[in-house]
Amino acid sequence: MTKLIIQIPCLNEAAGLPDTLAKLPRSIPGIDTIEYCVIDDGSTDDTSGVARRWGVHHIVRHRRNRGLAEAFRSGLERCLAEGADIIVNTDADGQYEGADIAKIVAPVVAGEADICIGDRSVARNQHFGPGKRLLQRLGSYVVRTLSATDITDAVSGFRAISREAAQRINITTEFSYTTDMLIQAGRKRLAITSVPVRTHAATRPSRLFKSIPRFIQQTGVTILRAYTTFNALRVFVGLGAVATLIGLVPIGRFLWFALNGDGDGHIQSLVLGGALLTVGVLVVTLGILADLIATNRKLLEAALLKLRKLEDKLDRGEGQAQKMPDDETGRPTSDVVPQRLAG
Template sequence: MKLIIQIPCLNEAEVLPETLAKLPRSLPGVDTIEYCIIDDGSSDDTSGVARRWGVHHVVRHRGNRGLAEAFRSGIDKCLSEGADIIVNTDADGQYEGADIAKIVAPVVAGEADICIGDRSVGNNAHFGPFKRLLQRLGSYVVRTLSATEITDAVSGFRAISRDAAQRINITTDFSYTTDMLIQAGRKRLSITSVPVRTHAATRPSRLFKSIPRFIQQTGVTILRAYTTFNALRVFVGLGALATVLGLMPIARFLWFFANGDGDGHIQSLVIGGALLIIGVLVSVLGILADLIATNRKLLEANMLKLRRIEERLDHSGGASEDHSVSTADRRQVRRRA
């Protein structure tokens, strides 16, 4: 079994050696451990430091694309290198390298597809009271929407099986953490968490500029991910709400009309009618969105099959005695994927 530990980096040349030194060299049930650095457009020598420290795989972005894109690039690289398990951790030393054994264990044992490192946000000494409150509130929302039991939804310290990594398609440009959990929960993947140790932050976060900005971006990510997988429920719910609101002024008009005073309240009828029309239109949008979501599921299933076909082609060298595959065929498979 092959484990690849990926670390997204942005100007981490100074702290990266210490982080790499703490990574495990062997783990129970794992035959091979390799490291992958994703240099997300660093202006320092992050890539050079990684190579000098013997990192097996270095992926470099010419410009800064953001954490979600760095995570995607890392997953693609790890899968192409044959990883059976992928661990994602931070470069700034927030997580204890020795705890990788904890989050890998459930995946190695086949008990979980994804294991999250739980930082115990409710009583973490490195978090202030306001941050603890936000973390707990955000985790509750994600836990509810994803139908999972994860108590630390935004922890980036996680182990992912090969099958889960192939099934997850990150759609956000901000942070992959909540998007990934909602997808995994709705796709019925097995998710668990284990308590892990954390260290005090050595620098301000490079993911977001301020707490309000983080709340805004995370809220948009959660809403988009939930709507993607529950389009019918969201749009029909909004349509039903508009319909109920529309019935209220109509009922008001009918009351006055029944009492012979309908002429002065025609505006209630107009407003109610408009809301009823909006409710119907939004509900129809929900049906269309649900059809699109169904097509998305079919496309994702086909992408998964094509990825596995491409992997088999790569491992076989593109040809065998009984089944020869031309270069043109391989390119066609990649284009379809």
């Protein structure tokens, strides 16, 4: 029995959520059971109530807004706890075509990929302006290079994830999970692919960021942090080498004048060069420490993966997955009968 759970992070989506739910697939080749999970990230409208009335199987509710990355993480944890073999993440704003869920699930069902990204064909997507196309392509190129993957739409949130991959991914950013997840997956040698998907015009401004410069800044920080986490030694040794090489320039200048009997008037070059060499050594030392910390992280993640697999075995031994209560409310939501979605 292969179970697919489609998760939808939401923030004040009471008006548009019914249309999104209505377009979700009811059956997919290779999938025996399809369920839906709504993550209400501190909505001030009736998003959770709408999801409940529409028969959504699982509802996770944050009492206050925590951000898209945290909503995505909460969704993964709930889906895993509910026994999902494959998890699909989609948006509530209707940007993605619900019928294309079958397309992004297919490589995972076939065992060809751990993660499949819905490629929006950014370069020729008529719903994107020239500026957005350029930024998306540039960002995807950076992520593709740093993650050692061949994904052309790195920030697409439309993606299918196998249970194994979801258990191995640990989102650490507070902004957006998309780039962090890809860099992690690439560095952990997970099989990643993409398929072209259809998109629709945006019905409202993005709630993830307030301006393009803000988006670029936060995405850049997320990419840098994720890459440094898995390549700490390379990053810090590179920075230390740069500082050292720059420091050798004023030192060489001082030695040149000193050999020509004019070293007294250029002592400041020696001081500057010495300071830069010291900085270089300190940065390399920090890199070694950071690499040791990264090694410890790998051990912790390996232990966490074993713990998750052990929980899976215990759940299967009991005959059914444990039901988790609605986040922070203590009220179960998994027993909702999907009346509207059943049709």
